[in-house]
Amino acid sequence: MGCSLLVSMASLVCLILLPVIFFQGKPSKAMVDALAVFGAGAMLGDSFLHQLPHAFGGGHSHSHDHEGHDHAHEHAHAHSLEDLSVGLSILFGIVLFFIVEKIVRYVEDNSQKGAHSMGHGHHHHHHKRHDSSDKAKLNHQKNDDDGKETNQTDEEPLVDGTTAKVTTIRKRSSSASSKATDGEHANSENEPAPDKALTSDGSSISNSNLVFGYLNLFSDGVHNFTDGMALGSAFLLHGSVGGWSRTLFLLAHELPQEVGDFGILVRSGFTVSKALFFNFLSALVALAGTALALSLGKDPGHSSLIEGFTAGGFIYIAVAGVLPQMNNQKTTLQSSIVQLISLAMGMLVALGISLVE
Known part of the structure; x- marks a missing residue:
């Protein structure tokens, strides 16, 4: 030992x-x-x-059949399972x-696919919540603007100002959404791949x-x-x-x-x-x-x-x-x-x- x-x-x-x-x-x-x-x-x-x-x-052995002096010319190899073991x-x-x-x-x-699908579902859920929030804000702003338009006179500058304001809000919301999406993509890129050590x-x-x-x-x-x-x-x-x-x-x-x-x-x-x-x-x-x-x-x-x-x-x-x-x-x-x-x-x-x- x-x-x-x-x-x-x-x-x-x-x-x-x-x-x-x-x-x-x-x-x-x-x-x-x-x-x-x-x-x-x-x-x-x-x-x-x-x-x-x-x-x-x-x-390891082979079974050979040899008959007389003819063994130089004739060989019968019988391989058993034990011979091939x-x-x-x-x-x-x-x-x-x-x-x-x-x-x-x-x-x-x-296991990696399961982990990836869970993470992917979480990101989709986050995107949906973010998009629904943006849509609610835009609809609320649009309703306010519509109310303002009905109470306003036909003065062209005021209408232009309201339209510009709505456009600006939409641009800001779109920019914020794109930044959030880019940030999530950046985070997912920075995360180590699950199959790497x-x-x-x-x-x-x-x-x-x-x-x-x-x-x-x-x-x-x-x-x-x-x-x-x-x-x-x-x-x-x-x-x-x-x-x-x-x-x-x-x-x-x-x-x-x-x-x-x-x-x-x-x-x-x-x-x-x-x-x-x-x-x-x-x-x-x-x-x-x-x-x-x-x-x-x-x-x-x-x-x-x-x-x-x-x-x-x-x-x-x-x-x-x-x-x-x-x-x-x-x-x-x-x-x-x-x-x-x-x-x-x-x-x-x-x-x-x-x-x-």
């Missing part, structure tokens, strides 16, 4: 990066983007070079994350981006759970030497992964303190995996399916979440080169760890 806690503490390495991320008291957008893309590269590399090889290598778990992970994202976005959109650097980030942040936390939690199970199994099957060697491999694996996850959370709209807290909370799930393996006294099994599910979630977050966000902003040659290097570095780190492990 101590080794599992040590691996979980790797998420706090992001504290070292805070002086690098912050520039003049504000998070550097270029640095946050680079960390997010690095995290996407680490996710893709970890999925294709670490998790999927382990998943397909564990208990790892591939199905990957697809299940992708589809499940897609469904979760759709549900969250649907709830957000409907203001980060500490002053830039607005859509709340829908938070979905990928929470999906990343969920997927990373499942991944840490499998790491905890593997760590507990290593101590049970290979003793302290095997357990400590597995701990070192997990530390080397988790350090870049946690840095990338931190960048993805900040890029999704999390505050720095909130990203650190939830990242550490997700890392603590490894303790549950280790406890489960130790309590059962063996590998709980089905780890290949969990690896496949986690890989599917990582692939979805990287391909459907992080990378499209980089293309939705202003593209410059410098930012593109930095993001490409960050993506390649994340993949190379995953490759190096997979080769050593």
